[in-house]
Amino acid sequence: MKQTDAKPTRTAAADSAGPAQPSAARAAGMPPAARGSGAVDGLDDQAALSPGQVAGHIYAFLYNKSVGLVLILLAGLLGLMGAIFPQMPASTRADAQAAEQWLEQVRPVFGGWTGVLRGLGVFNMFTSVPFLVVMGLLAASILACTAHRLPVIWRASRHPRTRVTARFFGRARLRSHFTAPVSAEDAFEAVCADARRHRLRVIVDERGPGRNAYLDRNHWAPFGTVFAHLAFVVVMAGFVASSLTGFRDQQFTLTVGYPKDVGHGTALSVQANSFQDTYYEDGSPKDYVADLTLLDDGEQVASQEVRVNTPLSYHGVMFHQSYFGVAAVMRVADASRAELLHDGVALEWSTSDKIFNYGHTTLPDGTVLYVVEAASGQVGTGIEPGQVRVELYEGEATTPSAEAVLDQGTPSAVGDYTLTFEREQQFTGMIVRRDPGAPIVWVGFGLLAIGVCMTMFFPHRRIWVRVTDTDDGALVQLASPDRRDFGFSAFFTDMAVRLSGRMTQHAERTDADA
Incomplete structure (x- = not known):
């Protein structure tokens, strides 16, 4: 439907009535301010809702169970999508060119949807923004539900309901009654004394009928749900803190003897001084260890032998030993003979047919250098022992702009560069991560453990007692609405049997003394 112009228009009737309006306004006694305002759309009126009312509506919306x-469900769906779809490494997201290369790798799978999904x-x-928004709303909802429920739990714990109807003692899940040949006062005192001996809290209700008491144990246990709810919020905050301010590089390679910057906004650089791998007699790896030296802004701050389960840690940045292999040490100079690269290129990848091993690195001008060698035992590949093939790619090109086979130690002109394959050298692959949310997550898990233990192992147990006079003595009624379980059912039954037996024995001793 075509949208019409919302601007008011004058009608013939309005024009004819125009001259009479001022006098009509004066006749109606309207104040001058009202006469001249002409506010007919309500936009100049006072807001119908105060900020407090708006906050109240938001609060009511958040603690709604639905x-x-x-x-x-939304958080679970987004988390499932994150588990199903490949996730771009943090180090790749920080580099626009690397991100485009990563997208090209997944484009054959997702086709034209790749850009949309990104x-x-x-x-x-x-x-992502949707995930963070949903998690933020979920955290706010949990906090609102907790804040809404906390006063209820507090009142139930500190000022429980002590008075129940007579019908309750006949319909409760757990109930028992017996008549004892003692006075109601003596019976009631015996019940209260027995409860205190068994670490039950006793609250006496004087309102009647009869003598009434409320007994409970672990009255603080319902607060366990508060700890559990807060735990989820704390854990989510920890994950968000790690996602926004942390990083994780799972393919950080160090060629032995060549320092490398850690990046990710740090001033750290690290060098592998040596690498050693040992094996069992059957050929399976026994141990591999890298001797690392860490520098912060050029100053050595740490030195350690790093194993799989012995990482190097410095100011929250962790270096974990992950894998190792062979690197090709390359020297690259531009047309002016300025050195662009002198480092090892880790040959950490293999072609699908396992004939070649290769690795790549990005030169300062954005050109991508691929280094390829024949896999161990492969012959007739065009790459002899002591040689590597190099390929240069410009931008997002899928075909090399220049390529050549290099002999070890011989500088060669390849495109606009001079490349030298110096030698092979071991490299160690590290997982480098900074996880500032980890301590927060551990606090959340601690709160969750406390909440679960309070709820599961120290459940809140309640018993209502009523003692009334009868012709045969005192009628003692016990009842509890709590969930049946073996431990509490046994305790409840034992309590009734124990009280009945003690009161009967007390009456018999009294009669014998008389």
């Missing part, structure tokens, strides 16, 4: 359930944040789900 809203919480929807947010949980725009929606599917390839970096756990740092």
Whole structure:
């Protein structure tokens, strides 16, 4: 439907009535300010809702159970998408060119949807705006539900309901009654004394009928749900902190003897001084260890032998030993003979047919250098022992702009560069990560453990007692609405049997003394 112009228009009737309006306004006694305002759309009126009312509506929306359930389902769906779809490494996201190369690798799988999925944040789900918004709303919902429930739990714990109807003692899940040949006062005192001996809290209700008491144990246990809810919020905050301010590089390669910058906004650089790998007699790896030296802004700050389960840690940055292999040490100079690269290129990849091993690195001007060698035992590949093939790629090109086979130690002109394959050298592959949210997550797990233990191992148990006079003595009634389980059912039954037996024995001793 075509949209019409919302601007008011004058009608013939309005024009005819125009001259009479001022006098009509004066006749109606309207104040001058009202006469001249002409506010007919309500935009100049006072707001109908105060900020407090708006906050109240938001609060009521967040603690609504249906809203919480929807947010949980959305968070689960987004998390599932993050697990199903490949996630772009953090180090790749920081480099626009590397990100485009990564997208080209997944484009054959997703085709024309690749750009759409990237725009929606599917390839970096756990740092995407939809995920963070949903997790933020879920955290707010949990906090609102907790804040809404906390006063109820507090009142139930500190000021429980002590008075129940007579019908309750006949319909409760657990119930028992017996008549004792003692007075109601003596029976009631015996019940209270027995409860205190068994570490039950006793609250006496004087309102009647009869003598009434409320008994419970672990009255603080319901607060376990508060700890559990807070735990989820704390854990989510930890994950978000790690996602936004941390990093994880799972393919950080160090050629032995060649320092490398860590990057990711740090001033750290690290060098592998040596690498040693040992094996069992059957050929399986026994141990591999890298001797690392860490520098911060050029100053040595740490030196350590790093093993798989013995990482190097410095100011929250962790270096974990992960894998190792062979690198080709390359020297690259531009047309002016300025050195662009003198480092090892880790040959950490293999072609699908396992004939070649290769690796790549990006030169300062954005050109991508691929280094290829024949895999161990492969012959007739065109690459002899002591040789490597190099390929240069410009931008997003899929075909090399220049390529050549290099002999070890011989500089060769390849395109606009001079490349030298110096030698092979071992490299060690590290996992480098900074996880600032880890301590927060551990605090959350601690709160969760406390909450679960309070709820599961120290459940809140309640018993209502009523003692009334009868012709045969005192009628003692016990009842509890709590869930049946073996431990509490046995305790409840034992309590009734124990009280009945003690009161009967007390009456018999009294009669014998008389």
